[in-house]
Amino acid sequence: MPHDLTPGELLYAGVQLTRPLLRNITTRVEADLAGTGVSVGQRAILEALRELGQATAPQITGRLDVKRQFVGREIKALLERGFVEAVANPDHRASRFYRLTPTSTRIIDGIRMREKEQFDAFASRFTREEIAAYCKIQSALNREMSARQGRTEHTAT
Amino acid sequence: MPHDLTPGELLYAGVQLTRPLLRNITTRVEADLAGTGVSVGQRAILEALRELGQATAPQITGRLDVKRQFVGREIKALLERGFVEAVANPDHRASRFYRLTPTSTRIIDGIRMREKEQFDAFASRFTREEIAAYCKIQSALNREMSARQGRTEHTAT
Numbered sequence: 001m002p003h004d005l006t007p008g009e010l011l012y013a014g015v016q017l018t019r020p021l022l023r024n025i026t027t028r029v030e031a032d033l034a035g036t037g038v039s040v041g042q043r044a045i046l047e048a049l050r051e052l053g054q055a056t057a058p059q060i061t062g063r064l065d066v067k068r069q070f071v072g073r074e075i076k077a078l079l080e081r082g083f084v085e086a087v088a089n090p091d092h093r094a095s096r097f098y099r100l101t102p103t104s105t106r107i108i109d110g111i112r113m114r115e116k117e118q119f120d121a122f123a124s125r126f127t128r129e130e131i132a133a134y135c136k137i138q139s140a141l142n143r144e145m146s147a148r149q150g151r152t153e154h155t156a157t
Numbered sequence: 158m159p160h161d162l163t164p165g166e167l168l169y170a171g172v173q174l175t176r177p178l179l180r181n182i183t184t185r186v187e188a189d190l191a192g193t194g195v196s197v198g199q200r201a202i203l204e205a206l207r208e209l210g211q212a213t214a215p216q217i218t219g220r221l222d223v224k225r226q227f228v229g230r231e232i233k234a235l236l237e238r239g240f241v242e243a244v245a246n247p248d249h250r251a252s253r254f255y256r257l258t259p260t261s262t263r264i265i266d267g268i269r270m271r272e273k274e275q276f277d278a279f280a281s282r283f284t285r286e287e288i289a290a291y292c293k294i295q296s297a298l299n300r301e302m303s304a305r306q307g308r309t310e311h312t313a314t
Contacts (some may be wrong), residue, residue: 008278011291120165
């Protein structure tokens, strides 16, 4: 990254990496899942259920910030493979909770443990301050980009 | 972002924002382009030509890290609207260079000027060190995620 950039230009250069980074992350997660029998999308659902304990399809959809159809399709596939089980929802007879099974708990625990080791190793290359700054700016960008939607500024045309 | 996380966990939390951030950026860029008659994809091509001066379709494809078909389709649309013009490539009679026209130069200059103002304003909320740390980690992540592809580590199964 060139060092003669203004702060705004430097930030812009970093933000421009968001698209290739997401593509590389997806390919990487896919490669790391080889042999587990779990797809990238299923991994995300299993991880969400691991954190939430149990959740309805709309709760998983909200958590993952993805399309409802995607969650419906993947939950169906996970149910068929015995990776997810449905439990009655006492509040809404029409909707069900989903939760991990012993098999999928073991699989997602293994996946997350490997990922955790990789992130710990990667994180050790940076100071706590650098990582905190990365997260601070990443969060602020996310808020800023979603907050301004609809309010376009055409000050310089 | 919780503060009781280990460096690896904090980093993971930040990286998990990559997908929603890209979606928010795309929606935001779309909103900011309203009234310009330029799509998000066309904006990317115009920006690339603004930086490269002139380029062949494969050069634009490589620069933007997108699909060849996408560039071909958008270049065609931009040619039809007079936003891009073709010039002969002395090295390869079969391939042509593309470059901006006066009209599209004015449009992309206006778009980039507005974006620059927004990034400068956003960047002013952080120290130079924080922005440098963000870019350093964002670049390192991108290299790390693409470098390890194919070499999966199943140390913890």
